[in-house]
Amino acid sequence: MIIDHPLLGPRDAAEFVILGDASLIDRPDWQAEDAAQQFHDYLHLRDNPAGEHRELWFHEQGDRSWLVVTRNTLTHEVLKVELARDVAVARGRDR
Amino acid sequence: MADVALEARLPLGGYAETFGSVSLAEVTGLTLVSAAVPNGGDAAFAVALAGGFGAARPATGGSTAGDRYGARILGMQPDQLFILFEPPDPDRAAETVSDALGPAAYVTDQSDGWAMLRIAGAGVRAALERLCMLDLDAAAFPEGRVTRTVMEHLSVVILRDGPDSFLLLTPRSSARSFLHAVEVSIANTAG
Incomplete structure (x- = not known):
């Protein structure tokens, strides 16, 4: 599998480590009223789609950046690669 | 107590060899x-x-x-x-x-954490293509381009510092294993 890194170009998947579902970016507010329930959902509830899936990948043997990779779990086709920082900033996080 | 004098040692002992058209040498002074x-x-x-x-x-x-x-x-x-x-x-x-x-x-x-090697010469691409997953064609990896990658399961920073010359930085602790891998690849492609 080849991941087309937004800064460095195409790289072999062997240079990366996968973390899991990209929803991990959306960490709940620990001060919310229902924080315990929100963290339960955040930690334990995952979609497990057969098809298009967004995942966090870490370029450990490269530029050490976190990426959001959209890929098809049935075909292994990589559809989109973004820097996780850009995704987080677009969602209103400060970095 | 006996006097002990500590002496600095290079990661690869100042290694320098030439194999046909490819030279491989430790870089010192940087x-x-x-x-x-x-x-x-x-x-x-x-x-x-x-x-x-x-x-x-x-x-x-x-x-x-x-x-x-x-x-x-x-x-x-x-x-x-x-x-x-x-x-x-x-x-x-x-x-x-x-x-x-x-x-x-x-x-x-x-x-002190890194060993530096320069590999240069006409056969350099042939020697590196068996170790390095990156496309090292001058169009894809021109002079001045640098990146961290993996060769022989070891972490390497590769910098192209000339048309047929690359600087390789690798962790000092595994530098001799990396040197061996490069030497074998040069020998396999030299001839």
């Missing part, structure tokens, strides 16, 4: 310092780098030359750069950089 850019400090860092080393900030995956200390600035990752240079005093390499950049960067001396 020091490596990392510089991390504080969050939101990009503009101040650019000014400090221009003032301290006479260099522009490279993009991630690129490098630029400075006009002081024979410096080359390597864009390793977003917000982190390596500065490769000839230090006036090797024991004060990090201080040289922190004096040059001031508070615009967090600096760490990396020199």
Whole structure:
């Protein structure tokens, strides 16, 4: 599998480590009223789609950046690669 | 207590060999310092780098030359750069950089953690293509391009510093295993 890194170009998947579902970016507010329930959902509830899936990948043997990779779990086709920082900033996080 | 004199040793003992059209030699006399850019400090860092080393900030995956200390600035990752240079005093390499950049960067001396090899010559691409997953064609990986990657399961920073010349930085602790892998690959492709 080849991941087309937004800064460095195409790289072999062997240079990366996968973390899991990209929803991990959306960490709940620990001060919310229902924080315990929100963290339960955040930690334990995952979609497990057969098809298009967004995942966090870490370029450990490269530029050490976190990426959001959209890929098809049935075909292994990589559809989109973004820097996780850009995704987080677009969602209103400060970095 | 007996007097003990400690002597500095090079990671690869000053290794230098030539195999047909390919030469492989340890690079000495250069020091490596990392510089991390504080969050939101990009503009101040650019000014400090221009003032301290006479260099522009490279993009991630690129490098630029400075006009002081024979410096080359390597864009390793977003917000982190390596500065490769000839230090006036090797024991004060990090201080040289922190004096040059001031508070615009967090600096760490990396020199003793790395072994540096230069592989050069007409057969260099053939020797490296069996180790390195990257496309090293001049169109895809031109002179000045730099990146971290994996060769023989070992972490390597590769910089193209000439049409047929590459600088390879590898962790000192596994440097002899890496050297062996490169030697074998050169022997396999030399002839």
